[in-house]
Amino acid sequence: MQVPPLVQELIQATNEEAVLWRPEDLMLYEYDALSSRRPPEAVVFPATTQQVAAVVKVAARHHCPVIPRGAGTGLSGGAVALEGGVVVSLARMNQILEIDLENQRARVQPGVVNQDLSLAVADAGYYYAPDPSSQKACTLGGNVAENSGGPHTLAYGVTTNHVLGLEVVLPDGCVIRTGARYWDRPGYDLTGFIVGSEGTLGIVTEIVVRLMRLPEAVKTLLAIYDSVADATATVAAITAHGITPAALEMMDGLMLRAIEAATHAGYPLDAAAVLLIELEGLREAVEEEADSITAVCGAHRARQVRVARRAEERELLWRGRKNAFGAIGRLTPSFYVQDGVIPRTRLPQMLDYIAGVERRYGLRIGNVFHAGDGNLHPLIMFDSRDAQQVRHAVKAAEEIMGKCVELGGSITGEHGVGIEKNELMPLIFSEEDLAVMRKLKQVFNPQNLLNPGKVLPSGKMCGEVRVQVSLGS
Amino acid sequence: MATATQAGVAKLASIVGEARVLTDAASCQACAVHGRVPRCVVFAPSAGQAAQVLQCAAEQDLAVIPRRNGTKIETGNPPRRYDVALSLKEMNQVWYYEPDDLVISVEAGMKWGDLQHFLSRRGLWVPLDPPGGDKASVGGCAAAGASGPLRLRYGTLRDMVLGMTMATTEGKVVKTGGRVVKNVAGYDLAKLLIGSWGTLGVITEVTLKLFPRPPQTRTYAAAVASLEEARQLRRRLLESPLAPQRMVLLDSTTARLAGAALFGDERFQVWIEAAGSERVLRRYDAELSGWLPKAHSLGVNESNWASLADYPALWLGAWRGAAVLKASLPVAATETFIGQAEEEARASEARLACIGMTAVGVVRLALAASLPPDRLASLIERLRTQAVQLGGSLIVERCPADVREHVDAWGPPGDDLQMMRRMKQAWDPKGILSPGRFVGGI
Ligand SMILES: Cc1cc2nc3c(=O)[nH]c(=O)nc-3n(C[C@H](O)[C@H](O)[C@H](O)COP(=O)(O)OP(=O)(O)OC[C@H]3O[C@@H](n4cnc5c(N)ncnc54)[C@H](O)[C@@H]3O)c2cc1C
Numbered sequence: 078m079q080v081p082p083l084v085q086e087l088i089q090a091t092n093e094e095a096v097l098w099r100p101e102d103l104m105l106y107e108y109d110a111l112s113s114r115r116p117p118e119a120v121v122f123p124a125t126t127q128q129v130a131a132v133v134k135v136a137a138r139h140h141c142p143v144i145p146r147g148a149g150t151g152l153s154g155g156a157v158a159l160e161g162g163v164v165v166s167l168a169r170m171n172q173i174l175e176i177d178l179e180n181q182r183a184r185v186q187p188g189v190v191n192q193d194l195s196l197a198v199a200d201a202g203y204y205y206a207p208d209p210s211s212q213k214a215c216t217l218g219g220n221v222a223e224n225s226g227g228p229h230t231l232a233y234g235v236t237t238n239h240v241l242g243l244e245v246v247l248p249d250g251c252v253i254r255t256g257a258r259y260w261d262r263p264g265y266d267l268t269g270f271i272v273g274s275e276g277t278l279g280i281v282t283e284i285v286v287r288l289m290r291l292p293e294a295v296k297t298l299l300a301i302y303d304s305v306a307d308a309t310a311t312v313a314a315i316t317a318h319g320i321t322p323a324a325l326e327m328m329d330g331l332m333l334r335a336i337e338a339a340t341h342a343g344y345p346l347d348a349a350a351v352l353l354i355e356l357e358g359l360r361e362a363v364e365e366e367a368d369s370i371t372a373v374c375g376a377h378r379a380r381q382v383r384v385a386r387r388a389e390e391r392e393l394l395w396r397g398r399k400n401a402f403g404a405i406g407r408l409t410p411s412f413y414v415q416d417g418v419i420p421r422t423r424l425p426q427m428l429d430y431i432a433g434v435e436r437r438y439g440l441r442i443g444n445v446f447h448a449g450d451g452n453l454h455p456l457i458m459f460d461s462r463d464a465q466q467v468r469h470a471v472k473a474a475e476e477i478m479g480k481c482v483e484l485g486g487s488i489t490g491e492h493g494v495g496i497e498k499n500e501l502m503p504l505i506f507s508e509e510d511l512a513v514m515r516k517l518k519q520v521f522n523p524q525n526l527l528n529p530g531k532v533l534p535s536g537k538m539c540g541e542v543r544v545q546v547s548l549g550s
Numbered sequence: 551m552a553t554a555t556q557a558g559v560a561k562l563a564s565i566v567g568e569a570r571v572l573t574d575a576a577s578c579q580a581c582a583v584h585g586r587v588p589r590c591v592v593f594a595p596s597a598g599q600a601a602q603v604l605q606c607a608a609e610q611d612l613a614v615i616p617r618r619n620g621t622k623i624e625t626g627n628p629p630r631r632y633d634v635a636l637s638l639k640e641m642n643q644v645w646y647y648e649p650d651d652l653v654i655s656v657e658a659g660m661k662w663g664d665l666q667h668f669l670s671r672r673g674l675w676v677p678l679d680p681p682g683g684d685k686a687s688v689g690g691c692a693a694a695g696a697s698g699p700l701r702l703r704y705g706t707l708r709d710m711v712l713g714m715t716m717a718t719t720e721g722k723v724v725k726t727g728g729r730v731v732k733n734v735a736g737y738d739l740a741k742l743l744i745g746s747w748g749t750l751g752v753i754t755e756v757t758l759k760l761f762p763r764p765p766q767t768r769t770y771a772a773a774v775a776s777l778e779e780a781r782q783l784r785r786r787l788l789e790s791p792l793a794p795q796r797m798v799l800l801d802s803t804t805a806r807l808a809g810a811a812l813f814g815d816e817r818f819q820v821w822i823e824a825a826g827s828e829r830v831l832r833r834y835d836a837e838l839s840g841w842l843p844k845a846h847s848l849g850v851n852e853s854n855w856a857s858l859a860d861y862p863a864l865w866l867g868a869w870r871g872a873a874v875l876k877a878s879l880p881v882a883a884t885e886t887f888i889g890q891a892e893e894e895a896r897a898s899e900a901r902l903a904c905i906g907m908t909a910v911g912v913v914r915l916a917l918a919a920s921l922p923p924d925r926l927a928s929l930i931e932r933l934r935t936q937a938v939q940l941g942g943s944l945i946v947e948r949c950p951a952d953v954r955e956h957v958d959a960w961g962p963p964g965d966d967l968q969m970m971r972r973m974k975q976a977w978d979p980k981g982i983l984s985p986g987r988f989v990g991g992i
Contacts, residue, residue: 179785179882180911202789224734235732237741238709253966259911260706261695261878263945263960264989265750265970269708269741273734293791317650319673319762359791361829418730420651450732490732498735505735509722514737520972532736 083139084119087163090131095122095169106164109149109156110211111497117144117158122169126244126252126282129165133280134250136163142529143248145276147187147219150211152414153495155222155275159530165280167218173197174283181288182241182258187218187281194286203288206233209491210399218281224273226491228324228398229355231449233289235491237272244283245271248527258285270517275493276528278521292357295323296367297385297394300352300374301345305329305432305444308350309424311377312448316421318373320366323357325449326398331408332443332456339404342397343390348380352448353398401445402456409441409458413470417481418490421451430480431455438469452490453481478504494532502534555633558610559590562634565602566592570640581635583615584628585951591635597657597715597723597754600636604752605721607634608980615984616752618659621682621862622694625947626747627959630986636752638689645755646729649674652760653712653729658689658753674760677704677795681947683860689753695745698859699796699907703825704761707744713757714740716750719978729757742973748984749992750977764825767795768834769850772842773816774799777885780818784885784908786841787822792834796823798858799888799906804916807868807903808858810850821850861905861914862948869901869918873930873949877913879942884908890936891915898929911942927956934961963990 080088084098096119097103103116118141123129136143142162149156158164171188178201183194191212195204208227209215215225221243226235233239242256256268271278302308308327315325328336330349337344344351354370356363371382385391397404405412419427428444431453435442446454457473459466478488482504489498502511515533519525563571570593572578577591589612594600607614612633617623638659646655649672656665663684669675679698680691690696692714697706704710713727716739726739743753774780780799787797798821802812805819812819820842824834857864862874879887888904891913895902900919907913915933919926930946930953937944938961946959963970967990974981974992986992 177880177882180880181788182880224738226732230732234705234709235734237738238705247969253969254964255966255969257878257941257943259878259880259942261745261912262943262964263745264963264966265973266695266708266741266745267966267969267973269744270738272741273738290789290791313650316652319652321761358793359826359830359833361833362826365827365829418728418732420648420653420730422648422651447732451730452732485728486730487728487733487735489735490730491734493734494736502736505728506725510724510726510736513718513722513724513739516976517737517739517742517973520969520976 083135083141086135087119087121087132090135091121091123091128095124096120106146106158109151109154111152111154111495112157114157114159115161117162117164120164120166122166124169126246129246129280129282130250130252132163132165133246133248137249137524137526140526142526144528145218145222145280147216148190148214150215151219151223151495152416152492153489153497155493155495155528155531157496159496167216170282178203178288180258182285183288184283184285185217187216187221187284189217191215191217191220198288199291202291204291205239205286206230206289207236207239210402217284217286221272221281221284222274222276223491223493226447226452228326228447231325231447232321232323237269239287240268240272240284241287242285243268243271243281245279245281247279248522248524256285275495275532277518277532279527294358294360294363295391296356296363297391298354298367298370299383299385299394300354300379301348301381301383302350302378303348303380304378305350305428306425307378308352309428309448311352311374311379312424313422314373314377315370316449318369320369322354322366322370322449324353324355326353327351327444327446327448328353328398328401329444331441332401332445335408335443336397336401336404338407340397340400342393344397353394398445405443405456405458408443409460411459411461413457413459413474415453415455415457415474415477416489416492417453417478417486419451419453419481419484419486423484424448424451427453427480427484431477434473434476438473440466440469440473442473447490450490451486496531499532500534554610555589555612558607558612561606561610562590562592562603565606566594566599570595581617583623583632584954586629586632588615588635589633591637593637593640595640597717600638600752600754601717601721601723603636604717604719608719608982611980611982613982613985616748618687618690619661619682619685621686622690622696625694625945625959626984626987628954628986629984638687641754644668646757649760653757654760655713655729655755655757656688657755658687658692660688662686662688662691669760670763673763675763676710676758677761678707678710679855679859681859681862683856688756692744692753692756693746693748699798702797702907702910703793703795708741710759711740711744711756712759714743714753715755716743717752717754719751719980719982723754727757731759747988749974749988750983765827766831767823767825768831769821769823770834770838770842771810771819771821771850773813774818774820775816777889780820780908781885783820783841788881788909790837792824792837794822794824794834796855797821797907797909799908801904804864804903804905807864809854823855858905865903865916866948869916871950872916872918873926873953874947875915875917875930875933875944876947877915877937877942877944879911879913879937879940881909881911883940883942884911884913887913887937887940887942891933894929894932898925900929923950923952924956926953930957938962960989
């Protein structure tokens with residue numbers, strides 16, 4: 078097979094081993110964790126910032142889109158080559174460049190897997206706080222692009238609160254450094270603007286993050302409920318009491334049973350819902366908070382509040398939670414995860430609404446989510462071979478999203494907009510808001526060659542077609 | 551020119567009403583920035599009108615500086631030009647308040663003290679102690695990226711702002727973020743506006759995350775004999791499980807100005823404020839008494855912290871004509887920097903005062919000297935060089951006008967200046983917002 082000129086130049090910019098271009102090799106890169114589209118023209122694995130810059134310049138000469146990619150665990154289609162192009166995988170740039178404990182900083186390449194950073198500093202008593210449930214696979218570059226959260230970002234903030242500086246390759250191949258190793262560098266906070274930009278402003282090639290001290294004491298509680306409404310009312314009450322646990326997660330009965338079958342985490346099989354609550358900090362503070370939270374749970378008719386006694390028990394409870402999406406395969410051939418956010422006081426109302434949607438469409442919907450920050454993850458289950466069910470899943474998702482917006486919330490808390498929700502952006506932003514975003518995107522990405530078709534509405538596809546395409550399977 | 555401006559002023563009056571445009575000498579003088587006096591002061595009663603004022607000013611090519619109480623207006627370079635002071639004084643409403651959800655949206659002109667007072671009725675607060683204290687405004691603090699010692703525990707506004715609306719020079723009111731604590735929909739414009747010092751757009755409304763006020767606080771003060779001792783103490787604190795709200799290292803002059811007694815003839819004092827229940831505070835008692843043998847309260851309380859938060863007033867009240875500087879550094883370099891600054895000051899026979907938030911990497915300095923302006927400026931430049939060599943930066947928050955001519959407020963920009971310029975161009979193509987005041991001449 079003839080090597081196309083684009084590929085030849087990409088090889089020149091890197092090396093033979095760093096470029097995939099044969100159709101059978103490209104198939105793996107058609108999809109991320111949301112959807113599958115078309116294969117890219119090539120996938121490149123640069124090893125250095127200079128190679129990233131060189132690759133970007135080659136693509137620009139060919140007027141070819143560039144799609145940055147980490148581990149491909151994204152849930153909004155951000156790493157998908159919507160219009161073809163060159164996928165730039167940062168997976169091989171996976172070195173931790175520097176660990177500076179006195180300053181509580183680390184400097185890393187974007188391909189470092191989230192959990193590997195925490196493991197690298199754990200013995201010294203530190204960790205990197207944002208912990209997406211996908212942390213064993215997802216990359217820090219992907220986390221920066223999506224501004225990812227996780228169970229433990231309730232108290233400590235999401236990715237943006239832990240990133241101080243970046244090295245970025247711009248779409249014209251220029252390399253800039255933003256931010257610094259300390260906070261408050263004078264100038265516009267370009268770091269804060271790039272975090273969460275979903276790979277549409279530049280390719281992140283280096284990241285300076287904050288490390289945190291591991292807490293002295295950790296307590297994990299499992300509050301067990303016979304009614305979903307009591308569990309959600311507890312969450313609202315904990316917030317209103319001004320207690321901010323390190324993590325506050327909820328799982329409903331349907332999910333509990335699926336997770337228990339897959340993980341044997343020790344969850345009660347007959348409960349309607351549980352709250353998984355973690356408290357961290359000074360021993361004395363943790364004990365007091367555990368007492369107040371237990372009281373709040375009791376006041377909202379928790380059947381039982383179990384406290385994990387050993388580290389293994391705690392880890393097991395968390396393993397169940399973090400493997401929840403995987404466990405759902407036991408329940409359904411296909412599912413569609415939503416990522417809406419609502420004010421926490423509205424959780425009881427919202428979960429009621431979701432139950433109503435479930436009944437109306439005759440589809441099962443599981444709930445496992447970051448309750449403490451009002452970040453829902455309803456999992457809508459359907460069979461993708463049944464056209465009617467697919468239509469209903471899409472309708473159900475849209476209605477849930479609409480309700481989140483009506484309650485004063487957002488359409489995405491952590492999974493990003495990508496190609497999944499870009500046409501829904503007008504639900505929460507006016508044409509004028511979007512016009513400013515478009516203009517600012519052009520400051521970085523004037524030719525729109527970097528990750529085109531993501532984040533902002535294109536106005537090209539009507540809602541239903543868009544989501545069905547992205548549901549793919 | 552004068553008549554063109556008069557016509558412009560008349561147009562502004564047609565937007566906000568005659569009564570909201572002042573052109574008398576005293577009002578204009580009161581809004582002077584580095585000696586530049588605007589031609590008029592315009593009071594915007596709403597975000598929409600603020601946006602119209604900006605659009606009109608852009609059309610008439612009138613330069614605008616947004617302001618509230620002016621607590622931080624002196625920070626920055628002198629404006630290249632200045633026609634309109636846009637005051638947000640009338641914009642001080644609460645638009646949305648959900649105490650059970652720990653969220654509030656307020657207009658940008660609301661005073662920090664009023665906001666905290668309002669929240670205190672429900673035992674809530676925004677844990678930020680900005681320069682300017684109660685008189686600072688919400689929008690001004692956001693535009694300045696202002697923070698104080700409380701950032702040790704709670705972070706800065708960058709971490710607390712959930713959403714924002716701003717008026718643009720195109721006459722639009724634009725929103726970013728929302729009213730929920732977690733949100734990744736769309737580009738985060740608030741990050742750009744925070745710390746943009748009034749050069750991109752005018753912040754008109756801010757949505758903030760709220761926190762419960764801690765049940766009790768307790769301040770431990772101790773004498774610190776040397777910077778080496780201060781370094782050990784900072785390391786020990788950061789490596790410990792303790793998480794105090796604030797920690798500052800003060801030279802004895804500053805400690806005295808802030809109302810504290812001295813232990814003896816110590817060079818420095820450290821103040822550590824813990825918050826929590828009685829049981830938690832007893833733990834601090836036990837731990838800190840081990841580290842700080844002579845620690846006791848010295849009666850340091852909320853009012854001492856408040857006077858410290860308003861350090862420009864504190865220092866300038868005592869040392870007229872002092873320069874007030876802020877160095878931002880890697881934490882590990884803070885004591886070294888203070889030592890170097892002391893030496894430089896001594897060599898130039900200047901007096902130095904400092905507030906070191908050493909555990910977060912911020913050192914504020916006051917420099918007073920009977921030096922000619924260019925010599926004081928070059929002393930500031932030497933301190934800046936040292937901050938930069940230690941991996942940080944240094945900005946001039948206040949200094950006498952004749953010194954300012956010789957020293958840039960922000961210091962050398964990085965290789966992202968080009969992108970910053972393009973950002974400015976996108977927001978403010980005519981260059982009418984605080985022109986020339988920011989980094990790299992932006
Ligand atoms: C089982 C499961 C659980 C999950 N749990 C969570 C969770 O708890 N919280 C959460 O927030 N998310 C979660 N996610 C979503 C996903 O893991 C995160 O969005 C993650 O940050 C994506 O990282 P990635 O390396 O896989 O990036 P990819 O999917 O490869 O890419 C994501 C986006 O980032 C861009 N990108 C990647 N690297 C770079 C770079 N170096 N420079 C610029 N742009 C880049 C891509 O173009 C794309 O737009 C979960 C996903 C799965 C499958």
